[in-house]
Structure formats: structure tokens, C-alpha cells
Amino acid sequence: MFFGFKLHQQTGSTKGFFKKDKRSSLQEALDLIRSRYVDSVGLDSLQDDAMEGIMNHLDPHSVYIPAMDLSEANEDIVGNFEGIGVEFNIFSDTVHVLYVVPQGPSDKAGLQIGDRILKVNDSNIVSKTLPSTAIRKLIRGEEGSKVKLTVLRNNTVQYFYVTRGRIPLPSMDAAYMMDAVTGYIKLNKFSETTYKEFMQAMEMLQAKGMKSLILDLRGNGGGLVSQATSIADEFLDGDKLIVYTQGTNTPRREYRASKEGVFEKGKLAVLVDELSASASEILAGALQDWDRATIVGRRTFGKGLVQEQYDLSDGSAIRLTVARYFTPSGRSIQRPYDKGKKIYMEEIVERYQNGEMQTADSFHVNKTKAFKTKGGRIVYGGGGIMPDVFVPIDSSFYTQHITQLYLDGRFNNFVYTYYIKHLPLWQEFKTPTEFANRYNNTADAWSQLVDYAMKDSINLKKVPATEKKEVEDRIKAFLARFKWRTQGFYEVANASDKIVQKAKEEVSK
Structure with a gap:
């Protein structure tokens, strides 16, 4: 669901976008079931199933999001959520605190790593059957609301009252100097805060003498295109084309470098793997096409479809594919999905089985879709970004x-x-x-x-x-x-x- 999601930023609110004077047959059927069916049924679940059925007839990345799931689905893109600021896991049927966000609500209340949470507002969460998602819903809540936690620490039961707050979800996992001249940045997604985090890291690394940079996009499933193109702009000079999008009902739109970048000359390597997707592929593809960076790792996921989010009147939403991405050389990132969603998703597993993860000679791409970089190197479209330097998976x-x-x-x-x-x-x-x-x-x-x-x-x-x-x-x-x-x-x-x-x-x- 998250791969390549692009918030619908151009048209603003889309509530009522699908309203029509004439009711659809789907709505007529639901109304009949509501008024005439022999037994009581959950119409919300029926509608959700119907919408998911419709989405299954489209591409693998067009999805329906029920109203109850929409807030959580948007958290990674927005870059924050409302909660108490802890990371937990369940060991031996007990919730253990693995991390407390510094200066967050729980830190201020006195929680520590190693605490065991027994109850949330007197609701017992020590259970063999209670899933982590249910526990998360109990702990999270609206900013400013209070929650009582019963905690076991050093075999002593203690009580903590935590005022929930807004907790950041950083998109940057790490930024540091590997040696006197080589910096390293790891991005896990492209959210609303990514470019700001990236620029702060670049300022810090350059102040320490960085001359070369390793940008790690492995496992990065994508996110906001605007964030990826803004980062690309920091590496490219002039008004170079970064990416363009185009669809049957969507005119061509170009994203270009527009300002002087902070790192247009230094040595640059971009790390990718089979889980680098969408916005990650846009960034890697642009830098590869302009011969600005060396791409290191394994072939990327191959997701080159643009989604825009449309809010529906009942609080749900759909993320609908409206266009395709194309790199500056004109190659499409998207791999085929005409054999259905199941086969499409399992293609990643097939890469392990057919040897592609072990040898560069096993790449399964369409060699007829050849393109050239600015320097004349041959690159291929229709199946992700192939690295310049292949490194096999550690089996x-x-x-x-x-x-x-x-x-x-x-x-x-x-x-x-x-x-x-x-x-x-x-x-x-x-x-x-x-x-x-x-x-x-x-x-x-x-x-x-x-x-x-x-x-x-x-x-x-x-x-x-x-x-x-x-x-x-x-x-x-x-x-x-x-x-x-x-x-x-x-x-x-x-x-x-x-x-x-x-x-x-x-x-x-």
C-alpha cells in the first residue's frame, strides 16, 4: 500500500469527488440489502469488500483504505502520530518497553527501557491472544489525553500517568562520518519531513569535512515524489530533468532541478536492493541517467506508478494510480503486472530462486528496452533500476x-x-x-x-x-x-x- 504513494497535492480536498446525481447499481444493491435482507448484516464490511474487489481489477498499487484505517495509513507519509512515545514488543505474553523517545510523553512520565506494561487504563494486556495491533490501539490516543499505565519494574508494580503527545516518525535512520571524508545517510522512506531531515544531515556532515557520500536507499519503499525530487535537485546542476509522469488521463508533468545544490560535485554512491521502490527508484534512476552517482547493490523493486489519494464521503479513501514514472532517459521503472497481483508480488521471491540475487548475469530484464545515460552507458527499462555495481545477497x-x-x-x-x-x-x-x-x-x-x-x-x-x-x-x-x-x-x-x-x-x- 505504501509503495510509491503520492499525496494528491494539486486539487486539494476531494470529498464528494465521486458523488453523482444518479445512484450506481452498487449503491442500489446495498440499499436493498439494508432494507429487505432476511438477516442483519454489517453493511460497512460489505462495502469495504466490494471496494476491495473493484481495486483488485486494477493495478497492484491502487488500493481502498477503510475509514478506520486511514489515519494510521497516513502516518508514515505525514511523519508523526499521536501516542505515548515508546517502542514495545511482546515477550512471554508480556509487553516490554524497548525504547522510550527522549523528551517524549513517556520519558517525561518516567518510563524506562525494560519496563513491563501490565495494564492500560486498568485493562489487562497480559494475554496469549491479544495482538500487538490491539495493544497499540489501547496505548495510542488523541494528543493531550491521559492514560494510566500499570508497570512492573524490578518485581515492583508501579503506576504512571502519561499525557499523550505528537510523536515524530523520522525518515532518516542514520547520518554519520564513516571516515575523515566519507559521509553516510540512510533514508527509510520519503515523508513530509524527509527533505528537511536530509538537509540538516548534509549540513552536519559537510561541517565535518565530507567530500564523498554514500546514500542508502535499501528497503526504502518510496513515498512523496516531491521529497525525492528535492533531494535529487541537491545533487544535479542546471535545470536537468529528474523525472516525468504521464498517464492516459494525465498530461505529462516534468520535475526538474531548479536551484544550486549542496552536493553537485562530490563522489556519490547510492545503495539499492529489491525493496527499494518508487520514489527511491526515481532518485536512483535520475542520478544514474545523468551519470551523477554510482548505483550499488541489486535490482530495485520495479514500481513506477503514480498514486493520488481521493477522500470519500464516508471517511474512507482510495489511492488510485493515475500515471507512470519515467526517468530522464525515458525508461519506465514499472515491471509488468498483467499476470495478476499475486504473481506480481511473488516476482521478488522468484529472484531468489532464479539466481538473480547471486550473480549479475542472472538479471531477468527485457534487454530490448535499452536506453543511454548522458555519458553513453546502456541502461534498461521495464523492470526497476539495475545497479552499476552488483553485490550479491549474503545467503x-x-x-x-x-x-x-x-x-x-x-x-x-x-x-x-x-x-x-x-x-x-x-x-x-x-x-x-x-x-x-x-x-x-x-x-x-x-x-x-x-x-x-x-x-x-x-x-x-x-x-x-x-x-x-x-x-x-x-x-x-x-x-x-x-x-x-x-x-x-x-x-x-x-x-x-x-x-x-x-x-x-x-x-x-
Whole structure:
């Protein structure tokens, strides 16, 4: 649903857009069911199902959003939500606080990492069946409202009264200097705050002497086109074309560079993978077509459709595909979807099966759709953005025993428990860089992970040495995440990340 979503910014409110003097047959049928059907039925659910059925006959990215889900669906794009400012997970049927937003509502009320939330306004949330979505709805609420939390801390029950507030959802996971001249920025989406966050990070990195930049868009599913094009403008000079859109009922619209950028000359590498989509592909495609950046990683998702959001009169909305994206060279990013949504979505899995994730020679793209970059290099359309420098996926994490731990969340549970048991130890480290350089006791964590896994009959004792080392690196990165969030995770993880290291080589040439 999120891939490539573009808010309908040109026409303003679209409430009543679909109103007509003449009722449709769908509305007539619903009215008849309401007034004549033998049993009582939930008309809202019937209407939702009917709308979803209509959307299923369109492209994979046109979606219907019921009224009850619309607010949450918009949160990632807006860049904030209303709540208490904690991240939680459920371990052993109990809600554990994993992170408290600094200066947020919960921080001000006194909550800490490791607290166990037992009740929300006297509603018991210790349950084997209560899903995390239901718990989230209990905890969240309108800004300014108060919630009572019953918390277990150090085997003592305590009570906290939290005034809910507006909690930011940053689109930037990390920004730091990898060495004296190389900066690194990781973006997880393109929301209303992305360009502002990006510019603040660029100012900070350039003040520290940045001459080369690694921009990480792996896993970035897209978002607002305006944010992606604004960032592209900072890398491109003149009035260069960044992207254009066009559809059967939508005239061509061009997005061009319009001002002097903050980084038009330095070495630039952009990291992508199979989950980089839409706005990420627009940015990577524009920089590739103008030979401004080296694209490193694996072929992107291949989502080049423009959605605009239309609000309906009952509070629901549809995000409707209205045009296609085209890179400056004229190539379409979108891969085919004529065989249906299921096959379209499963194509990502097929890339693992057909060897594309392992060798650059296995790319399955239409070589007849060839285009040229400004410098004359051949690039292809109709299936995402192919990297200039291919780096295969690390398949060692997909062996049976390790995969079991990752898929069901037990690995994360273990690292959290290990972190809480050794809280005084982490206080010795003031920064992620210091932690990355000085913390080397991963052998102890590995030993305890082996014992932890054995309780569920998962034998890690015969895991190859190379895989053991990669798991230890991952444990270290997860420990850094609990203390410094995503900033800490990437500072530690990037030291052993093959794509990041390859990109570092490229910008140093």
C-alpha cells in the first residue's frame, strides 16, 4: 500500500469527488440489502469488500483504505502520530518497553527501557491472544489525553500517568562520518519531513569535512515524489530533468532541478536492493541517467506508478494510480503486472530462486528496452533500476537453523534479554563508534544464544565459523540499536556490510 504513494497535492480536498446525481447499481444493491435482507448484516464490511474487489481489477498499487484505517495509513507519509512515545514488543505474553523517545510523553512520565506494561487504563494486556495491533490501539490516543499505565519494574508494580503527545516518525535512520571524508545517510522512506531531515544531515556532515557520500536507499519503499525530487535537485546542476509522469488521463508533468545544490560535485554512491521502490527508484534512476552517482547493490523493486489519494464521503479513501514514472532517459521503472497481483508480488521471491540475487548475469530484464545515460552507458527499462555495481545477497543468513530464529522473533527476544541483563555494561560506551571499536565480547553472547536456541531444539553448535561470525556481528549491531536506535545499529552493522564496503571503495577511487 505504501509503495510509491503520492499525496494528491494539486486539487486539494476531494470529498464528494465521486458523488453523482444518479445512484450506481452498487449503491442500489446495498440499499436493498439494508432494507429487505432476511438477516442483519454489517453493511460497512460489505462495502469495504466490494471496494476491495473493484481495486483488485486494477493495478497492484491502487488500493481502498477503510475509514478506520486511514489515519494510521497516513502516518508514515505525514511523519508523526499521536501516542505515548515508546517502542514495545511482546515477550512471554508480556509487553516490554524497548525504547522510550527522549523528551517524549513517556520519558517525561518516567518510563524506562525494560519496563513491563501490565495494564492500560486498568485493562489487562497480559494475554496469549491479544495482538500487538490491539495493544497499540489501547496505548495510542488523541494528543493531550491521559492514560494510566500499570508497570512492573524490578518485581515492583508501579503506576504512571502519561499525557499523550505528537510523536515524530523520522525518515532518516542514520547520518554519520564513516571516515575523515566519507559521509553516510540512510533514508527509510520519503515523508513530509524527509527533505528537511536530509538537509540538516548534509549540513552536519559537510561541517565535518565530507567530500564523498554514500546514500542508502535499501528497503526504502518510496513515498512523496516531491521529497525525492528535492533531494535529487541537491545533487544535479542546471535545470536537468529528474523525472516525468504521464498517464492516459494525465498530461505529462516534468520535475526538474531548479536551484544550486549542496552536493553537485562530490563522489556519490547510492545503495539499492529489491525493496527499494518508487520514489527511491526515481532518485536512483535520475542520478544514474545523468551519470551523477554510482548505483550499488541489486535490482530495485520495479514500481513506477503514480498514486493520488481521493477522500470519500464516508471517511474512507482510495489511492488510485493515475500515471507512470519515467526517468530522464525515458525508461519506465514499472515491471509488468498483467499476470495478476499475486504473481506480481511473488516476482521478488522468484529472484531468489532464479539466481538473480547471486550473480549479475542472472538479471531477468527485457534487454530490448535499452536506453543511454548522458555519458553513453546502456541502461534498461521495464523492470526497476539495475545497479552499476552488483553485490550479491549474503545467503549465509538463510540456512535453516539461523532462519528459524530470525523468522519467529526469537533472535530479537534473545538480544533484548541479553541487553537488559547487562545494562550497567552498556553505560561504559558513550557513542556507537566507541561501542563498535571497543566492545568485543560477542563470544559470550554467542554462547548464551546457543543455549537459548537449544531449549527449542535448535542446534547451533555445528554452525560454520563464517556464519557464526556474521551472527555475532548481528548481535553486536542489535545491542547498539537498543542503546542508540537505528543510528547505532547502522554505525555498527555497516562495518561488516558488504554493499556498504563496496560503495566505500567506489567513492574512494
